[in-house]
Amino acid sequence: MTGKVDDVGRGIHGRRAAVVAALGVIALVIAALATGIGPGRAEAAVVTGRIADYAGGCLENANNATTANNPQQLNTCGTGAGQQWSRYSDGTLRVQGKCADLRSGATTANTRVVLATCSTTSTSQRWTLYANGFVQNQKSGTCLAPLGNQIYAKVAVTVTTCANVNAQKWALPAVPTTTVAPTTTPKPTTTTPKPTTVAPTTTPKPTAAPPTTAPPTTASPVPTQTSQTWNSDFSASGFGRFDDTPWNNVGASAPTIISSPVTSGAKAAQFTMPAGGTRTEIVPTTAEFTEGQERWFRFSFYLPAGFPTQVNSWQVLTQWKNDGEGSPPLEITAGSGNLKLEGGYGYPGTPQTFSQVIGPATTGKRTDLIVHVVFSRDPSRGTVDVWRDGTQAISGYKPTGGTLYPTTAASTDTVASYWKMGIYRDSAITQQAQYTIEGAKVGNTAAQVSN
Structure with missing residues (x-):
């Protein structure tokens, strides 16, 4: 096989290039929001950092690829570009100049979260962030979660019915500051309201007190599975x-x-x-x-x-x-x-x-x-x-x-x-x-x- 061209990995991946070891401490703060923040506010001092899962690992744009529908996954926390997220005041979550979205705008459980060109009108790109760690999609009313609430390297990230499990709770970068004073640019009255069908009755209300598990403040590794089928x-x-x-x-x-x-x-x-x-x-x-x-x-x-x-x-x-x-x-x-x-x-x-x-x-x-x-x-x-x-x-x-x-x-x-x-x-x-x-x-x- 002399002359074989290099294969491309899936990790941070060809879907996947290199997973880097956790380096240092990055403060990831969850603002105590009750609803999403509407579009129309000027952005300044955008905070960039990791989106860390309470159960371990970080949200990652697979392979740092910026093609349409590039999947998002959970991976060992690192410093790669695919893990450097910004939380914008229009409710979008952005990485490498694009936005986290639902594939084809679908709202069913286990819909994959993918990368898309940012839109000023797409509600499937808007996310409501709660003080207890939930990240809820404004179109589907479902919550950001690794597939099946499983925690392992390269598991796909989806939206699913909200549940009180650490796998569905995230620590995010701070919301950006704004160059426009709130008194001169009021919150639009057309902001997408919180969906009334967010979760079954067993799901804690998003306004509930934060869980006893503290948000991760260090780079969390993804545990290795000892068995799998x-x-x-x-x-x-x-x-x-x-x-x-x-x-x-x-x-x-x-x-x-x-x-x-x-x-x-x-x-x-x-x-x-x-x-x-x-x-x-x-x-x-x-x-x-x-x-x-x-x-x-x-x-x-x-x-x-x-x-x-x-x-x-x-x-x-x-x-x-x-x-x-x-x-x-x-x-x-x-x-x-x-x-x-x-x-x-x-x-x-x-x-x-x-x-x-x-x-x-x-x-x-x-x-x-x-x-x-x-x-x-x-x-x-x-x-x-x-x-x-x-x-x-x-x-x-x-x-x-x-x-x-x-x-x-x-x-x-x-x-x-x-x-x-x-x-x-x-x-x-x-x-x-x-x-x-x-x-x-x-x-x-x-x-x-x-x-």
Whole structure:
């Protein structure tokens, strides 16, 4: 795979570039507001800082990308541009010159929070901030929260029904001062009122006293999950269990949900790569994989007749990608007629490359891989086992660079990896490629992913 271009990470991420360690103390203050502040006031001395979740971590514009609908996520608190938020007196929350918004203006629970060009009229960009930590969207009446109120690195940030949990409480930068005296520029009477349907009766009123848990005053780390399970569930959820990663389509269209070519009544994700294209991939909404974790993965896919299995350049079907840039520690490729476990090309300093044949890259039938990984920077601990269609093909393999990359003094990348799947390949390949992912799972044991 000599000459392979750098992959882009999802962390602060290609969706994700580098997560930096918490540095120092930043005072994040919540003003005791009962309603949003209307538009029309001049801004001065805008305060910029992190939006910290009471349960840990900070709101982040993924990969510092400013493209439309770039997703927002929870991540380890740092100093990157994607975590430098400003709270404007028109009710907007701004980062990198754009505003936090609801994707497509939707108001349903679990709608993703995304980046959008700031608007003077969009109520979905207006947020009401309360002294007890709630951040309520003025259009939907729902509250800012990590998906499922889960706290882990790179979990998507959404809006959902307000609930008295720390995951839905945030510490924000101070509201900016104004150059116009309040007596000369009164609060507009047309300010969007607080929605009356903010939450069920079990939800504390936004005017209630602040919780006993104090707002974070230091950079809060995101806890590492000790266990996790996940299922792609294309038939019931489409792409609902995947992050929104538009930057993962380069020279190719986004994947689509189709009827499975091999399983009657089921749905599958189809990926199409034209000649000269580079990337069409998706990222599961799961926690990252960190030092010492042991995980099992099921990856079921179908290569139709005509899939270019004989290419001699790199062609990735799935990868366990390090945060930040560079080729991943672990990937499964199709080329020279075989499926292969490869990696190590992006190891900091001197590449620690390897290639292990899993078996023939068979077309016209479904292939089921089970991959067992012990994630570690230590080559004596990092281990990979692979089963193909029920038969073990790789046993106890220890990559020379480990199954995670270490950081370097010159790098801000973390030692975590995450899972990506789809097609990522050399743009010099002139043959079209198309295949379907029939299903994917993550588990803590072999039994959890066995079927």
